[in-house]
Amino acid sequence: MEQKTITPVRSIQGAVQVPGDKSISHRALILASLANGACTLRGLSGAGDVLSTIDCLKSLGVSIAKRSGAVVVKGKGKYGYKKPKKALNAANSGTTIRLLSGVLAAQPFVSEIDGDESLRNRPMRRIIEPLESMGAHIESAGYKAPLKIFGGPLHAIDYASTVASAQVKSCVLLAGLYAKGSTRVSEPAPTRDHTERMLEVFGAKIGGAQNVVCVQGPAELTATDIDVPGDLSAAAFFLVAACLLPESSITIKNVGINPSRIGILDALTAMGGRVERTEVSNLNNEPRCTLTAVHSKLTGANFGGSMIPAIIDEIPILAIAATQAYGNTVIRDAGELRV
Structure with missing residues (x-):
């Protein structure tokens, strides 16, 4: 089996493109x-x-x-x-x-x-x-x-x-x-x-x-x-990384921001994350934009109820963000993750 070595970094900078949704x-x-x-x-x-x-x-x-x-x-x-x-x-x-x-x-x-x-x-x-x-x-x-x-x-x-x-x-x-x-x-x-x-x-x-x-x-x-926009679930990993690492800034173009899917953006904002949306457009009835995230001081927050369907795929990376946030983060009503 091929082995790869991953070396930790102190910060990340630049632009990335994520796969289609x-x-x-x-x-x-x-x-x-x-x-x-x-x-x-x-x-x-x-x-x-x-x-x-x-x-x-x-x-x-x-x-x-x-x-x-x-x-x-x-x-x-x-x-x-x-x-x-x-x-x-x-x-x-x-x-x-x-x-x-x-x-x-x-x-x-x-x-x-x-x-x-x-x-x-x-x-x-x-x-x-x-x-x-x-x-x-x-x-x-x-x-x-x-x-x-x-x-x-x-x-x-x-x-x-x-x-x-x-x-x-x-x-x-x-x-x-x-x-x-x-x-x-x-x-x-x-x-x-x-x-x-x-x-x-x-x-x-x-x-x-x-x-x-x-x-x-x-x-x-x-x-x-x-025309399929970039997958916000994939972009979430880079957004969280930029928020957590000092002196970081990541830009991701053509990311889907369907209102029923942007729970991860709302969640990061609730935790103090700084994520900016620019170049907003709509194609094939699906909105998309450029996302830019920078290092932020995250704090714990509570998530549950009707918000869960909007963040169901991003809960794992949101949990990673929570481990580095100040204070407790509580995620409830996420049983659908098991099915």
């Missing part, structure tokens, strides 16, 4: 595959979870190819998927299995989607129940993967989710593209809204307010080119 990358690939026509996706994340989504889509007959630094997806329309020859492998990606299940539930064939041992231990009842309420039939191993999905006609539902989960919400909304009428999802707390933002970009009718979102079906998706 994973959450947006998953959704761009899936919606592009359902669109009528080819879509060019730029800035896609190369993370393993995103590659799992690509592998599953290819197994469903979708053409996905790299071209001139971008990825071109030849959309097949909502019913263009081909029955896979074997079980789809989501590997370790909960986003892949939960979002794709919403689409597979409406296909005119039986499919199976599985993953690694870790994914097989994650709860799937949260998506199985609403999909079956819409008319699908799903066989599982005690409400866990592998899932055998008997696709078919779906009908719209009004679903009150008991967990604040963007994956659950997205799964139901994707299924709602196939159902006649308004499919409505309510949540106990707001979660990231990349799916509904991108559905609008692709031409779907989206509505709702506060913790409620609905999609009008059946909906046809129009081929659209997508």
